[in-house]
Amino acid sequence: xxxxxxxxxxxxxxxxxxxxxxxxxxxxxxxGWVLALKRYDDFAMIPAWTFFAPNPATTDTHLLxxxxxxxxxxxxxxxxxxxxxxxxSLWNPRKRFQKGLSDLGNELRHSAPYHREDPxxxxxDTGFLALLNFVTCQPHASSAVYTQFAVARSYxxxxxxxxxVVFLSRFHRI
Amino acid sequence: MDSAALLRTTQVLISIGVxxxxxxxxxxxxxxxxxxxxxxxxxxxxxxxTARGVGAALLNVLLSCPxxxxxxxxxxxxxxxxxxxxxxxxxxxxxxxxxxxHMLFLFRNQYGTDGSDQxxxxxxxxxxxxxxxxxxxxxxxxxxxVAGQLVVxxxxxxxxxxxxxxxxxxxxxxxxxxxxxxGAPSLARFFSRHRWAARAACWGVLCYECCGPxxxxxxxxxxxxxxxxxxxxxxxxxxxxxxxxxxxxxxATYPAVYYFAQKFGGVxxx
Numbered sequence: 016x017x018x019x020x021x022x023x024x025x026x027x028x029x030x031x032x033x034x035x036x037x038x039x040x041x042x043x044x045x046x047g048w049v050l051a052l053k054r055y056d057d058f059a060m061i062p063a064w065t066f067f068a069p070n071p072a073t074t075d076t077h078l079l080x081x082x083x084x085x086x087x088x089x090x091x092x093x094x095x096x097x098x099x100x101x102x103x104s105l106w107n108p109r110k111r112f113q114k115g116l117s118d119l120g121n122e123l124r125h126s127a128p129y130h131r132e133d134p135x136x137x138x139x140d141t142g143f144l145a146l147l148n149f150v151t152c153q154p155h156a157s158s159a160v161y162t163q164f165a166v167a168r169s170y171x172x173x174x175x176x177x178x179x180v181v182f183l184s185r186f187h188r189i
Numbered sequence: 190m191d192s193a194a195l196l197r198t199t200q201v202l203i204s205i206g207v208x209x210x211x212x213x214x215x216x217x218x219x220x221x222x223x224x225x226x227x228x229x230x231x232x233x234x235x236x237x238x239t240a241r242g243v244g245a246a247l248l249n250v251l252l253s254c255p256x257x258x259x260x261x262x263x264x265x266x267x268x269x270x271x272x273x274x275x276x277x278x279x280x281x282x283x284x285x286x287x288x289x290x291h292m293l294f295l296f297r298n299q300y301g302t303d304g305s306d307q308x309x310x311x312x313x314x315x316x317x318x319x320x321x322x323x324x325x326x327x328x329x330x331x332x333x334x335v336a337g338q339l340v341v342x343x344x345x346x347x348x349x350x351x352x353x354x355x356x357x358x359x360x361x362x363x364x365x366x367x368x369x370x371x372g373a374p375s376l377a378r379f380f381s382r383h384r385w386a387a388r389a390a391c392w393g394v395l396c397y398e399c400c401g402p403x404x405x406x407x408x409x410x411x412x413x414x415x416x417x418x419x420x421x422x423x424x425x426x427x428x429x430x431x432x433x434x435x436x437x438x439x440x441a442t443y444p445a446v447y448y449f450a451q452k453f454g455g456v457x458x459x
Contacts, residue, residue, distance in 0.1 A: 023322045024330060031315070031334035038338065042345040059295040062307035062338070064345040069353030072371060073364030097369070103431035104424070108213035110431055113370045115226050115301030122300065141235045142300070148231050152224035171367035172374055 037061055076113075076120040077167045077178070080150045082159035083186050090156055092165070095149075119146055120166040123182040134185075143184070151189055161186035190451070192328055195444035196319075199335075200284075202444075203312045204271040206305070206437025207287050211265035214294075215258060222254045227298050229253045235299060252297045264290035281320035288313040304342070308438040311338050315445075332445035339442040340402040347398030356395060359388030371430040397422060405446055412450035416443045 020028065040049045041061050053061050078095040097113055100106065122142040137143050150164040166182040214221070221227045229252045233239045239248055250256050267286040270276035276283040291310055295302060315331035350356040355364070363380035366373045380387035397418060405415035420443075423436040 020326055021324075024324065024326050027318050027322070027327060028330045031318075031330060035334060035337045035341070039341055042341060057296050057299075058292045059302060059307055059310060062304065062311070062342070064304065064342040065349040066304055066346045067361070067365060068346060068349035068356060071353075071355055071361040071365050073361075073368060075369045099369070099372075099431055104428035104433055106209070106213065107431045107433045108217040110433075111214075111217055111220055111298075111301050112226060114303060115220075115298075117370065118300035119226075139234075141232065144231045144234065145226060145228065148228055149224070149226045169369075171364065172369070172372065172377065174367075 034060070072117070074168045074170055076117045077169060078116055078120075078146065078150070078164065079167060080153060080162055080164040082156045082189075083161040083163070084156060084158045085160050086158070090159070095153060116166075120168070120181060123166055127182055147184065147187060151187070155189060159189055162189050163187070190447065192325065192448060195332075195448050196328065198444045199312065199441050200271055200280075200316065202437055202441035203309065203316070204268040204287070206309060206434050206441065207291070207313075208265055208268035208272065209437065210309070210434055211261045211268065211290075214261045215265070218254070218258055221257055227301065229257070229297065232297060232299065251293060257294070257297065260290045260293060281317070284313060284317045284320055288317045303432065303435075305432065305434040305438040308338070308342065308442065309434070311335065312438065312441050329448075332448045335442050335445035336449055339439070339446060342439075343398045343402045347395055347400075350391075350395045351399060356391050359384060359391045362390045362394070363387045366429060371432075373429040376429060394422070406450055406453060408454045409447065409450045412447050412454070416440070416447070419443065 037049060037052065038061060040046055041053060042064055044050060049061075079092045080095070081092045082090045084090065095116075097109065097116075099113075100109055103110070119142045123140075123146070126140055126142070127137065146164060146166070150162055155162060163186045164184045165180050167178045167180050169178045170176040219225050221229070223230060229249070233245065233248065233252070238244050251260065264287050267276070267283040271280070271283050271287075288310075291306075291313060295306060295310065312335055315335045319327050319331045350361070353361070355361045363377055365371050366377035366380065380390065401415045401418065405412045420436070420440055423439050427433040427436050
């Protein structure tokens with residue numbers, strides 16, 4: 016039989032037990048304090064384990080942008096391309112782009128309605144700034160002065176359902 | 190299987206995951222540069238203390254480019270040292286580097302991460318605490334934590350699917366596979382033509398996630414069956430959906446479950 020746990024083991028046991036209990040509580044969003052705690056979870060220590068459920072990800076997120084030229088003409092929409100690699104079961108460096116775009120698209124979709132009264136507040140939203148910064152650094156027409164971006168959602172290959180525009184920015188100076 | 194072998198298996202599996210992830214980050218380094226989707230100059234504006242002050246200055250050095258890429262190189266090196274067996278005397282340092290860099294990466298990128306990152310964090314944290322105080326009781330404690338997290342992960346995911354009409358109807362997997370991001374067009378077509386197969390796949394995942402974590406404790410042989418099915422499940426997800434790190438992060442937890450299946454399995458049967 017093992018003897019009594021030493022101090023380090025006892026502290027570790029308590030900490031891991033609390034960590035596990037908080038994880039369980041967060042899965043079912045049982046208490047308000049767990050949600051409050053999650054807001055300070057900058058290191059993603061409280062996991063969410065509901066993979067692709069209850070609502071599976073059956074949509075794709077697309078990032079499009081278009082330029083306004085110095086003469087006032089507006090160019091056609093262009094999509095920032097995403098091509099999944101052939102060996103992605105072993106090696107998939109592109110997944111961060113695709114997942115980031117999807118997360119940012121969802122964030123803008125949820126936060127934009129709150130800023131409808133005062134759209135300028137959107138200009139200090141980190142997700143919005145990340146997309147605007149990224150779009151600004153994409154290739155542009157040589158005489159482009161402004162750029163505008165849109166986040167759109169499509170419903171899978173061959174779907175008859177039309178794409179939704181979930182967010183449309185104003186024109187911003189490049 | 191003795192506890193040392195189980196511990197080594199966990200180390201190897203998680204280190205392979207860390208090494209692949211670190212190498213992928215280095216290849217996709219443009220995403221983290223000033224022109225990328227994860228530009229730290231923008232992400233740091235998320236909170237006042239990360240944008241201004243002394244803490245912000247330190248974070249700027251660590252998390253901007255090239256700081257973050259240097260850290261990821263260190264993480265890759267630590268993972269390779271663990272895999273090679275050369276770090277056995279310095280395991281706490283090697284695992285500590287992998288853990289701290291992973292935590293900084295998650296802190297830096299508040300979006301674009303997934304469940305494999307979260308499980309990787311939990312496994313690395315457990316290993317790190319074990320190597321700070323490597324006793325047999327500490328191994329039981331950290332393996333208990335890791336096994337508990339795996340059970341919660343599968344059960345939560347299974348229950349969330351069980352209450353979802355889309356999953357129960359069999360439309361979920363075909364819908365996911367029909368996307369560009371997580372898609373496999375030929376499989377999506379197959380499932381849309383063969384509704385029974387789509388329904389069987391959805392219910393198979395649902396039953397595995399709900400029942401597997403409950404029955405795997407009965408006997409070590411049952412646990413091995415659970416692991417084989419889990420490895421096949423995560424490999425298929427990687428193959429079809431491109432979520433390649435899930436395989437390494439989740440299979441790295443299986444030795445912890447096996448540890449307890451060996452310990453308590455016989456007791457439950459007899």
